[in-house]
Amino acid sequence: MNKDQYKNRIEQCTKLMHEADVDVLLLAKPANMFFLTGDGRLCAFAMITKEGEIALGVPQTDIEDVSQAAHFDHITGFDDEVGMIHGIAHYFKKFGILKGSVGLEYTFLTQSMMTMLTHPHGKPEGVVPKDCTHIMSSLRLVKDDEEIERIRHAANVAEKGMAAAVKSVKTGMTESQVAAEAEYAMRQAGADEFWRTYVCSGPRTNIAHGLPTQRRIERGDLVMIDIHPIVNGYSADMCRTVCEGNAGPEQIKAYDLYVKAQQATIEMIRSGISMTDLEQTFHGMLKNAGHEEHIFGPPIHGVGIEFEEAPLPAGHAFFHGEKAPEPLRAGTVIAVGNCGLYTGPWGVRVEDTVAVTEHGHMILTEYPRHLLM
């Protein structure tokens, strides 16, 4: 990303701030700071004025490192929480902001973090907090070509992680050991980090968020593997279900149905389609086959700097502080297959990262979809 790209992002940001009547943003979420400045880290903050001035507060120790990575106008270091609050006060004063509103990340800040960032020694009394989640989500919603290339790179790393994990699956392996293979391969392939790896097996494939345990895979088990590497600051999201040995006819039938519904949903993706249409197609095909009671979770969500971000389906968005999504625009990247088919004794799930284009879509995670290895 070059200087002009960041300048352009800040311009778009200030435009949305004017529309939302927010005088200054006070960001603490690494993903948002990374998007606007090129550096995002915990225990730091960024303030952006309506005029596009950028001020950072970081640990004293990190000033040099942040200065090399980030685009900004002012930077200050602090030693502890008191110093952080004084840094915030300093910038409010510098910018001459005594009233109006400050945009805070309501979907990221805990109650206690909120209390710290709005501490009376930092924020002027006349400045009222407002949620700025939708400003940041709107800015990050449509990816430019370079962002899509980064997500594609992350998708390639995910494919290598999945190949290593699937290859390792055998009777006697623990779920955690399968996760280890995926993670190790992703780091070897260039991942800086990864979001939590999900691996579950046998009856545990029926649970909604199957984190790895010491359960040992048995002959005939389904194994569900969901991985999310971070490469160059961008993520991909991919899930596969495989069977150790011979799957039963019911399992094959459910798996084939799931992939058919997922692929039919992907097939519909193009600029202008609504998330609701996609959701209804996906869920509809599962329901029509008699699985109304076996669905959990929204089938689609956005992918970008975070592996799960806006756009979220309307119902889900409402409860997670996001606005209901507009029809998808070219450049939006989504994961399709976030819901599972949970039959009771076992479940199946297949998920891919897909970029919306003007006249169609590009599937970025191309690892084969085969239940039998």
Add this chain to the structure above:
Amino acid sequence: MNKDQYKNRIEQCTKLMHEADVDVLLLAKPANMFFLTGDGRLCAFAMITKEGEIALGVPQTDIEDVSQAAHFDHITGFDDEVGMIHGIAHYFKKFGILKGSVGLEYTFLTQSMMTMLTHPHGKPEGVVPKDCTHIMSSLRLVKDDEEIERIRHAANVAEKGMAAAVKSVKTGMTESQVAAEAEYAMRQAGADEFWRTYVCSGPRTNIAHGLPTQRRIERGDLVMIDIHPIVNGYSADMCRTVCEGNAGPEQIKAYDLYVKAQQATIEMIRSGISMTDLEQTFHGMLKNAGHEEHIFGPPIHGVGIEFEEAPLPAGHAFFHGEKAPEPLRAGTVIAVGNCGLYTGPWGVRVEDTVAVTEHGHMILTEYPRHLLM
């Protein structure tokens, strides 16, 4: 953990609820639910009444799995956020709670999660939210023998991870590849998961939270490795700094000083000592050697189900929604060495997990402290 242990925890919990005048807890933090019921997972809630009745709400898909792991009186499944809110409403009605107060985790809940859990279709209008952080922290503060054995087990797994990481350090390795070795070894040794691994090298050892990157280690670099496995639900926290090649005299001097300050602090640990005394000893020795400007972060924090939990040093605690800690009691487990010595061009840090005993302490992470490999 057996049934009586959970019964005892709930009894202690209801006692604290009476003292804090909280009528019902509505928990969503996995660590807290795990402590009180034996199962903690995202996208779930637990309600605990002052009479000690336990009600769980979990994804419909997870009922069987949770029922096997958890101790509870009532369970309900939901399909989505609306179902979750209806589940909360159902239990408020069942318990006959129409007024009074509900304890929520202010240090865990984001603004948007808080809005969901206190939605008017769930929480009765007359019930006022209160922060229950200190109730849960008090309950979890002093570990019983079985908990300490679990943390010791996690510490053993951390030692294996550290050994693999240190062995792998050589010119040309990326920081991420070193992290991969630690994580892989920890999963092989029985970790279900781990908290974020920190690996940084060369000039990046000077930053406060050095997450791994693609930076390649150069001859003469310091490498800082901080790992936190989760085994059987409990964590350990260990950091080591090593040098690839020959360290300079200033590096050796700073490292020796840091270990000396850390070990002198650990030497003081016994039942009745205050966190402030420990902090002053640790920071004092670094300051007296001329490093007043080179310290960042509180030197000590608690370890248990989370790798970073109460007790926190008084100043830090205040800003993170925790109460200032009382003198340490036998059974508390802390990590010593959370602050680093950041000289500018590089930093050093060594951290160990230590259990407080009646007349002294036990160091649980025994991996050697040597700068030179």
